[in-house]
Amino acid sequence: xxxxxxxxxxxxxxxxxxxxxxxxxxxxxxxxxxxxxxxxxxxxxxxxxxxxxxxxxxxxxxxxxxxxxxxxxxxxxxxxxxxxxxxxxxxxxxxxxxxxxxxxxxxxxxxxxxxxxxxxxxxxxxxxxxxxxxxxxxxxxxxxxxxxxxxxxxxxxxxxxxxxxxxxxxxxxxxxxxxxxxxxxxxxxxxxxxxxxxxxxxxxxxxxxxxxxxxxxxxxxxxxxxxxxxxxxxxxxxxxxxxxxxxxxxxxxxxxxxxxxxxxxxxxxxxxxxxxxxxxxxxxxxxxxxxxxxxxxxxxxxxxxxxxxxxxxxxxxxxxxxxxxxxxxxxxxxxxxxxxxxxxxxxxxxxxxxxxxxxxxxxxxxxxxxxxxxxxxxxxxxxxxxxxxxxxxxxxxxxxxxxxxxxxxxxxxxxxxxxxxxxxx
Amino acid sequence: xxxxxxxxxxxxxxxxxxxxxxxxxxxxxxxxxxxxxxxxxxxxxxxxxxxxxxxxxxxxxxxxxxxxxxxxxxxxxxxxxxxxxxxxxxxxxxxxxxxxxxxxxxxxxxxxxxxxxxxxxxxxxxxxxxxxxxxxxxxxxxxxxxxxxxxxxxxxxxxxxxxxxxxxxxxxxxxxxxxxxxxxxxxxxxxxxxxxxxxxxxxxxxxxxxxxxxxxxxxxxxxxxxxxxxxxxxxxxxxxxxxxxxxxxxxxxxxxxxxxxxxxxxxxxxxxxxxxxxxxxxxxxxxxxxxxxxxxxxxxxxxxxxxxxxxxxxxxxxxxxxxxxxxxxxxxxxxxxxxxxxxxxxxxxxxxxxxxxxxxxxxxxxxxxxxxxxxxxxxxxxxxxxxxxxxxxxxxxxxxxxxxxxxxxxxxxxxxxxxxxxxxx
Numbered sequence: 001x002x003x004x005x006x007x008x009x010x011x012x013x014x015x016x017x018x019x020x021x022x023x024x025x026x027x028x029x030x031x032x033x034x035x036x037x038x039x040x041x042x043x044x045x046x047x048x049x050x051x052x053x054x055x056x057x058x059x060x061x062x063x064x065x066x067x068x069x070x071x072x073x074x075x076x077x078x079x080x081x082x083x084x085x086x087x088x089x090x091x092x093x094x095x096x097x098x099x100x101x102x103x104x105x106x107x108x109x110x111x112x113x114x115x116x117x118x119x120x121x122x123x124x125x126x127x128x129x130x131x132x133x134x135x136x137x138x139x140x141x142x143x144x145x146x147x148x149x150x151x152x153x154x155x156x157x158x159x160x161x162x163x164x165x166x167x168x169x170x171x172x173x174x175x176x177x178x179x180x181x182x183x184x185x186x187x188x189x190x191x192x193x194x195x196x197x198x199x200x201x202x203x204x205x206x207x208x209x210x211x212x213x214x215x216x217x218x219x220x221x222x223x224x225x226x227x228x229x230x231x232x233x234x235x236x237x238x239x240x241x242x243x244x245x246x247x248x249x250x251x252x253x254x255x256x257x258x259x260x261x262x263x264x265x266x267x268x269x270x271x272x273x274x275x276x277x278x279x280x281x282x283x284x285x286x287x288x289x290x291x292x293x294x295x296x297x298x299x300x301x302x303x304x305x306x307x308x309x310x311x312x313x314x315x316x317x318x319x320x321x322x323x324x325x326x327x328x329x330x331x332x333x334x335x336x337x338x339x340x341x342x343x344x345x346x347x348x349x350x351x352x353x354x355x356x357x358x359x360x361x362x363x364x365x366x367x368x369x370x371x372x373x374x375x376x377x378x379x380x381x382x383x384x385x386x387x388x389x390x391x392x393x394x395x396x397x398x399x400x401x402x403x404x405x406x407x408x409x410x411x412x413x414x415x416x417x418x419x420x421x422x423x424x425x
Numbered sequence: 426x427x428x429x430x431x432x433x434x435x436x437x438x439x440x441x442x443x444x445x446x447x448x449x450x451x452x453x454x455x456x457x458x459x460x461x462x463x464x465x466x467x468x469x470x471x472x473x474x475x476x477x478x479x480x481x482x483x484x485x486x487x488x489x490x491x492x493x494x495x496x497x498x499x500x501x502x503x504x505x506x507x508x509x510x511x512x513x514x515x516x517x518x519x520x521x522x523x524x525x526x527x528x529x530x531x532x533x534x535x536x537x538x539x540x541x542x543x544x545x546x547x548x549x550x551x552x553x554x555x556x557x558x559x560x561x562x563x564x565x566x567x568x569x570x571x572x573x574x575x576x577x578x579x580x581x582x583x584x585x586x587x588x589x590x591x592x593x594x595x596x597x598x599x600x601x602x603x604x605x606x607x608x609x610x611x612x613x614x615x616x617x618x619x620x621x622x623x624x625x626x627x628x629x630x631x632x633x634x635x636x637x638x639x640x641x642x643x644x645x646x647x648x649x650x651x652x653x654x655x656x657x658x659x660x661x662x663x664x665x666x667x668x669x670x671x672x673x674x675x676x677x678x679x680x681x682x683x684x685x686x687x688x689x690x691x692x693x694x695x696x697x698x699x700x701x702x703x704x705x706x707x708x709x710x711x712x713x714x715x716x717x718x719x720x721x722x723x724x725x726x727x728x729x730x731x732x733x734x735x736x737x738x739x740x741x742x743x744x745x746x747x748x749x750x751x752x753x754x755x756x757x758x759x760x761x762x763x764x765x766x767x768x769x770x771x772x773x774x775x776x777x778x779x780x781x782x783x784x785x786x787x788x789x790x791x792x793x794x795x796x797x798x799x800x801x802x803x804x805x806x807x808x809x810x811x812x813x814x815x816x817x818x819x820x821x822x823x824x825x826x827x828x829x830x831x832x833x834x835x836x837x838x839x840x841x842x843x844x845x846x847x848x849x850x
Contacts, residue, residue: 014696015696016670016694016696017644017694017696017697018696020552020610020644021551021552021700022550022551022553022554022557022576023554024550024554025550025551025552025700025704028551028700028704029703030699030702030703051506052505052506053505055500055504055505056500056501060496060497060500060504061497063496063497063504064492064494064495064496064498064500065493065497067489067492067493067496068489068492068493069489069493070489071485071488071489071492072486072488072490073489075480075481075483075485075488075489076480076481077685078685079480079483079485079682079683079684079685080477080478080683080684080685081476081477081679081684081685082685114539114708114709114713115709115710117707117708117709117710118708118709121708121709125449125575126446126447126450126453127445127446127447127450128447129447129448129449132447143707143710146706146707147707149707150550150704150707150708151447183445185445219442219445245441254506257504258504258505258715259505259506260502260503260504260505260506260507260713260714261504261713261715262709262710262711262712262713262716269442271439271440271442272442274455275446275450275453278453278454278455279450279453279575281571282542282568282571282572282574283539283542283543283546283572283575283708284539284540284543284709285540285542285568285687286687287687288539288686288687288713288716289684289685290683290685290686290715290719291687291713291715291716294715
């Protein structure tokens with residue numbers, strides 16, 4: 001019996017509100033790999049899926065003491081509403097953090113957000129009517145694609161190579177969009193230690209990208225969660241440092257302090273900042289004072305920059321474990337990026353092996369990753385997998401990659417025996 | 426020189442992105458009374474504007490200790506990402522809280538949100554296409570109207586009296602909406618200690634309202650921030666207690682614990698809950714574990730129900746101070762509601778006195794309130810003012826109302842000399 005043949009009463013029991021949702025919500029259905037991720041959280045599985053920072057490295061006792069003192073001394077402020085723009089003292093300290101990437105900003109230019117994710121949501125809310133174009137790297141961060149989709153944006157992917165976004169490909173994508181009678185509202189880019197691609201936009205390309213966008217009147221959204229987590233030398237100069245009018249910069253404390261406080265921020269030109277504040281107010285009234293003052297206090301009283309350096313060394317060790325395991329164990333036909341910072345390696349699979357089709361078998365073999373399909377608006381990318389090395393220790397990483405290599409080898413055998421998996425692209 | 430005559434370069438400096446915003450963002454402009462509220466925060470002004478809970482009444486030392494221990498002992502969870510639905514342990518305790526209002530719910534039915542405001546935002550996102558109708562009390566909570574407006578909803582106000590929403594007026598509003606060829610997507614109601622009206626939906630009316638909505642296939646959004654803060658007897662039975670399929674219930678810890686943690690929740694039928702989770706994920710990825718585990722720990726280890734009783738007594742005393750000051754001091758022509766709980770009195774002004782026009786003069790006289798115009802989607806309501814008594818102590822309240830009475834008397838004189846203020850309705 002198909003659903004068309006079911007009596008109305010029975011269909012109703014499935015979802016009585018099915019005819020009442022907004023157009024944007026009709027396509028909101030749980031991803032098919034979501035159930036697998038619940039399984040992937042089991043301790044026997046090496047999860048290279050996550051994207052979670054290793055917060056256990058924080059000095060939890062002293063952070064706990066600091067917060068206890070904050071509440072006992074300033075609870076009447078920390079437990080109260082604040083303004084939609086966010087705590088002024090925290091915004092001052094955020095300017096110091098951004099100065100490490102050569103950004104000179106004023107606290108007034110900053111809006112504190114519920115992680116960078118809320119900044120992505122609010123920017124999309126402000127700029128995107130259904131069908132409007134957003135240019136974004138191929139692949140792009142899955143959370144950004146989710147925010148873009150929820151406002152019915154049309155994402156046009158722009159090719160990258162090992163030096164990040166390719167300027168010529170951007171020029172071409174803008175021209176193609178214009179030729180199609182559409183206007184791109186902004187370029188979304190993760191220049192440093194890209195999620196998921198693990199590459200970094202070369203310094204020489206940055207002014208070129210800015211120049212192309214300025215000429216096209218295209219706003220740049222520079223999303224930079226990992227900028228301070230580079231393994232070689234000083235942090236790179238942010239694109240925002242060279243263009244205060246054409247770039248909205250997004251930052252977050254999720255990776256340099258704690259994801260669980262959900263404190264991110266946007267730096268935007270005045271008019272956009274004003275709309276971001278109003279949109280934030282209608283979305284959540286205001287951010288948590290409790291979380292904001294905790295971060296402010298952390299920056300004011302704890303050796304936060306030393307902690308960032310500790311995180312760098314920790315993630316460098318895990319990156320090294322990942323790359324040397326991949327070098328040693330992966331079967332021919334695989335290829336991968338070599339990140340100079342951040343959390344991610346982008347693994348290309350042999351021809352005819354599909355990351356989504358392979359995932360259930362990987363989980364049976366007690367290793368998890370995110371299939372590349374999540375990072376393309378059109379669901380392509382099945383020949384890729386994102387490996388995240390931030391959470392498991394080096395030994396676990398090696399074990400996970402050993403298991404994954406063995407799964408891929410089995411897939412290659414299956415492919416040779418039965419042909420490529422369906423849905424492969 | 427009009428703006429049309431300005432050279433393009435000069436216009437650009439005002440807002441270079443003016444042609445690029447989404448349709449929903451074009452009308453996003455800061456309210457004209459916003460600047461006044463910044464002034465109203467000065468200590469010499471008695472603010473009856475706010476809406477903020479008196480969090481200084483919390484035992485800040487022991488709450489601080491509790492949080493310090495939480496982070497030292499469970500920081501690796503509390504500072505990490507969690508699921509978009511929210512912490513399972515917290516959702517269990519939320520069921521206990523709701524049981525006080527006779528709601529039987531399962532933790533699976535709950536989505537934790539960034540205050541109730543996020544639940545309003547996400548529900549509107551899920552249900553509202555531009556032009557869709559939402560039925561809401563006249564007046565309605567300003568934050569809800571903001572969320573509705575940001576998705577371009579059309580709000581149809583439904584009359585209230587001292588017993589809350591009038592069933593006949595609801596029937597009539599539904600019929601009028603249908604006759605206009607539109608379909609209302611939901612009824613938004615604050616049944617207990619209404620913000621801003623200060624009235625409560627009578628017990629006898631609740632089944633009638635539910636019945637009317639069921640017959641019309643109309644979802645009810647029951648927003649209940651103040652339900653546990655009644656001054657007489659036990660909390661009232663929630664509407665959700667009598668209709669698990671047709672009611673989405675919104676709760677929050679902002680008024681019973683702390684606004685600054687931004688922890689609210691929605692209880693929704695399964696299909697709506699699923700969409701809320703997906704919408705929350707695209708909006709903020711997940712709520713703060715830090716805030717959620719803090720609330721969970723507070724409910725698990727602190728005498729939270731005793732604290733709610735303390736809040737009740739504190740707010741009762743302030744309500745009493747407000748009403749007796751109004752009874753004694755207000756000039757003829759004023760009338761007001763007599764709340765049995767919550768934070769608000771809705772003050773009707775004499776004919777020809779306009780709350781928005783009067784506000785700058787009130788602030789000059791060192792007293793602030795919110796003009797009624799904020800609580801109507803069409804900007805009517807100028808003959809009303811919302812007075813909030815939750816934050817100032819009884820003496821300050823009396824002083825504030827003394828000042829306000831004097832301002833109103835002056836307005837009456839002005840009216841008698843020069844006629845009613847422009848814009849009065």
